[in-house]
Amino acid sequence: QVQLVESGGGLVQAGGSLRLSCAASGSIFSINDMAWYRQAPGAQRELVAVLTSGGSTNYAYSVKGRFTISRDNAKNTVYLQMNSLKPEDTAVYYCNTRPAGWPWGQGTQVTVSS
Numbered sequence: 042q043v044q045l046v047e048s049g050g051g052l053v054q055a056g057g058s059l060r061l062s063c064a065a066s067g068s069i070f071s072i073n074d075m076a077w078y079r080q081a082p083g084a085q086r087e088l089v090a091v092l093t094s095g096g097s098t099n100y101a102y103s104v105k106g107r108f109t110i111s112r113d114n115a116k117n118t119v120y121l122q123m124n125s126l127k128p129e130d131t132a133v134y135y136c137n138t139r140p141a142g143w144p145w146g147q148g149t150q151v152t153v154s155s
Contacts, residue, residue, distance in 0.1 A: 043067040043143045045136055050149030053126055061121040061149055063136030071114040076139035077121045079132035080148075090121060091139045103129070126153045 049061040061077070074093045080086040090110040091099045098110055109122040119136050133148040 045143060045146035047134060047136055047146050047149040050134060050151045052152045052154065055127055055153055055155050057126050057153070058122070058124045059126065059151060061123065061134055061136075061151075063119045063121075063146070065117045065119070065136075065143075067117070070117040074139045075110075075112060075119045076137060076141070077108075077110060077119070078135045078137060078141070079130075079151075080135070081129075081132040084132075086135070088139070089134070092119065123151070126151075128153045128155045 044066045045063055047061060047063045049059060051059060053059055072094055074091060076091045077089045078086050079089050089101050089104055090108055092110045092112055100108060107123065107125045112119045131151060131153050133150050135145055135148045137143055137145060
């Protein structure tokens with residue numbers, strides 16, 4: 042069974058940057074569209090960024106121009122570079138396929154202070 046392990050979160054001031062990583066076990070990583078999701082306290086999980094197996098990207102309007110999704114298929118890892126962070130980006134961040142079809146990992150907490 043595929044296992045997802047997210048890392049790289051932390052506490053950062055508004056305007057700062059973080060780079061999240063998500064390592065996936067299993068050999069089928071490269072054929073899947075991968076995505077980052079986030080869930081803020083009291084809110085539903087939302088889609089943040091998508092990277093298809095063909096290399097196309099799509100971003101939520103709220104993060105467009107600030108976040109960049111990328112992947113390293115050789116390492117079974119997907120990344121999320123987050124720049125110009127805002128307090129409203131505070132959430133637990135998760136990766137998964139798009140649509141989400143693998144068991145969710147534990148996520149990584151991102152906290153942006155004003």
